Amino acid sequence: MSANQRRLESSSDPYPVSPTLEKDIAANLHLYSLLSTVEQDNIQASGELGDLEQQLSRMLSLHSRVSTTSSNAQQHTAAQSQIISAFKKIGAGACGAIFAQDGKSFVFKLSKTNDESLWNDYKMHTRTSSAFGKWEFTEIKIPEIYFFVPHDDPRYLEQNPELAEGASQVCNLPANVLVSERIPPLAKPTRKLLIEKYCAPRIKQAALSDTANRDCLVRPYLGSTQGKVGGLFFSLRNFKMHLNQMVDLQLDVKSIASRMGTAMAIMHWEARTDARDVEFVFGSSSKKISARLSLEELEKIQRPTYTGPPSYITEDFFHRSTDLWLLDFNQVRTITMDEAGVSQAVEAARINDPYLPKPLGDSSTEKIIWNAFAKHYIWAADLILADSQELLWLPRLFIRGLIEAQEQKKERDSH
Structure with a gap:
């Protein structure tokens, strides 16, 4: 398989069509029975954002660039020269x-x-x-x-x-x-905006001065709409951002759901693990400074000389991008390629924090991101299992297992 064929990109729109989709339908594996019925496939903006929300939306958008002159960035830079x-x-x-x-x-x-x-x-x-x-x-x-x-x-x-x-x-x-x-934390401008947006006024100053809040990672909870503002306790360490809050900021939750679907398929069908208790977080990527010369440039230099970056540092903490990271694998277990393995993966997803979109949602947004997750999960699994056609029903069994688990939860909640 070539490198191009191996590459899994999950943010394309419309979603990639499974190479076995026609066979899927013919074999009554019913991909579409795993999706929610929704009138449109795009999430509609609820209105214009205020200035604070526009800035926060931009800074939390994947691959956005954030510049900072914060004392924390200066401290990290200065520390590089310390033994x-x-x-x-x-x-x-x-x-x-x-x-x-x-x-x-x-x-x-x-x-x-x-x-x-x-x-x-x-x-x-x-x-x-x-x-x-x-x-x-x-x-x-x-x-x-x-x-x-x-x-x-x-x-x-x-x-x-x-x-x-x-x-x-x-x-x-x-x-x-x-x-x-180390996953670099979100930059100071982003942290300040998060505090301004979500912290209760009476503890806002304490949150701004709390050095622990410098270690800021944001957990995207696509499976929860319970995000609230103004609680008695506030921390930016593993800050939980729920779906309703991400939608309010007009973040591209559909793309995030697609990426999670592809990632879960890789963990299940390539790594053959249950992905138990893994975490998805928004964090930063700092720019690694490279002053690497081309061969032509190097050959023009007549004697040994310094060829590093002008700043004499190896990592630029003043310019960062926002990225989605995956971490925390201590509870992950291997699975078997059968119904027992799928049941183990479903149970792991059920008890994990609500990162993954949930099926059977009430709102159109919940339905759209569930469809994006399920489609990309099946698409990626089909590519991974292309040489094991007899296993193609297992990824669909996993998606069906999530649906059944949510049906059972709704039934319990109704009583």
């Missing part, structure tokens, strides 16, 4: 705590317990990244995964006493360590 930089905790979860250094594109996840959950994170992260790479799917980014340090090998923490010192306050050492690429 030693303090470690700080930037996040925590069930699996462990996450540490980072200013100016460094690494994160260090240390386990809370010395079981194999972080080792599973390492394996499943690598497995998923490899599957995305095989299909050249770049519309959702995955952090680079670097290496793992077991808790019973003390040399790494001995060689990095600053990490051990920072981690000792929240972790029981020695601990397992997983080193991967």
Whole structure:
């Protein structure tokens, strides 16, 4: 299969037609029975946005460029020239705590317990990244995964006493360590607008001055319309943005749903995992500065000389783009290519945070993004399983499983 044939692009409109669609209908696999009936296929804007909403919409749109002169960006830039930089905790979860250094594109996840959950994170992260790479799917980014340090090998923490010192306050050492690429947080202008838009006035100043809010990633909850404003607690760490809020900002939720559909198909049918508890987040990508010379330019230089960027730094924190990232693989498990594997994948999707669009929605927007998700999921699965025609019914069984799970939920809620 050629590289062009391998490449999965999910943001095209109209959606790519499955290469087996005619066979699908002929074999009574009924793709269209998995879709919602909706009069139009485009989400209609509810009205003109205010100035704040226009700016926030632009900054949260995928691949948008954001420039910042914030003290945080200056701090990251200055830290690149330091030999030693303090470690700080930037996040925590069930699996462990996450540490980072200013100016460094690494994160260090240390386990809370010395079981194999972080080792599973390492394996499943690598497995998923490899599957995305095989299909050249770049519309959702995955952090680079670097290496793992077991808790019973003390040399790494001995060689990095600053990490051990920072981690000792929240972790029981020695601990397992997983080193991967850091997802840059959303830039300060975006963070300020999020606070201005969604934070209650009485705690707005506290939110602006809270240094923890610098570590801002936004979770797009396409499967929830429960977004509210003005709660007693506000944090930009893993900020939850619900479908109704994204629609209010006129974000391209249909494209986001399409990307999620393709990503889930790759995780299920190429990586052969259940994608349990993975997270989708809006984060930044900082510009890596490259001053690489062409061969012709290099041959004109007569003696060894500096050829790096004029700024003498390797990463530009002042210019970022907004991207959709996939992370957190510690609970992911492998699946079998049969009904049992599909049931496992459906259960994982059912208990995950509501990133994925839900079927049987009441509004036209919910129906449109469900259709986009389901179509791209089936399309990508058909490409991946092109040489295994006998398995093509399994991706459809997964979509049907999501529908049935939602039907059961609606039935329970009605009583």
